[in-house]
Amino acid sequence: MKASQQARLKLRCPISLGREPRISIPEGWFELVYELCAQIEDVAQQVNKKPRQRMFLPRVAVIEVNHGRLHCEVINRNKDIAHIVRKAQFRSVQRCMFCGEHGHQFRHSGGLVSCCARHRSEHCL
Numbered sequence: 834m835k836a837s838q839q840a841r842l843k844l845r846c847p848i849s850l851g852r853e854p855r856i857s858i859p860e861g862w863f864e865l866v867y868e869l870c871a872q873i874e875d876v877a878q879q880v881n882k883k884p885r886q887r888m889f890l891p892r893v894a895v896i897e898v899n900h901g902r903l904h905c906e907v908i909n910r911n912k913d914i915a916h917i918v919r920k921a922q923f924r925s926v927q928r929c930m931f932c933g934e935h936g937h938q939f940r941h942s943g944g945l946v947s948c949c950a951r952h953r954s955e956h957c958l
C-alpha cells in the first residue's frame with residue numbers, strides 16, 4: 834500500500850484504524866479495503882455516540898490476504914461488523930489482487946489467489 838493510500842485510509846477512519854493495525858494488502862484491493870474500513874468506521878462512530886459503549890469501540894487489528902481471500906480481524910466486533918467483513922471477503926474473491934478488475938479464485942502453488950484472466954496468464958497461474 835502506498836503512503837498516500839495509507840494517509841487516505843487513516844483520515845477517513847480515525848477510530849477504527851486508531852490502534853496501528855497491521856494492514857498488508859495487494860494493490861488491486863485498495864478500494865475494497867477502503868470501503869470495508871469506511872463501513873467499520875461508520876459503525877464505530879455510532880458506538881462512540883453512546884457513552885456506555887465507548888469502551889467497546891471497534892478497532893481493526895489485522896487486514897491481510899489469506900489464500901486469495903481478504904482476512905480481517907476486528908476487536909470488539911459486533912453483528913454489523915461481522916456482516917460488513919463477510920461481504921468484503923465475498924467480494925475479495927471476485928477482485929483481481931493486482932489490478933482490481935473482476936476476477937476469480939485460482940489454485941497456485943498449493944494455495945489460492947484471486948485475479949483476472951489477464952493477470953492469470955501473466956503470472957502463469
Ligand SMILES: [Zn+2]
Pocket residue numbers: 929930931932933934948949950951952
Ligand atoms: Zn488483473
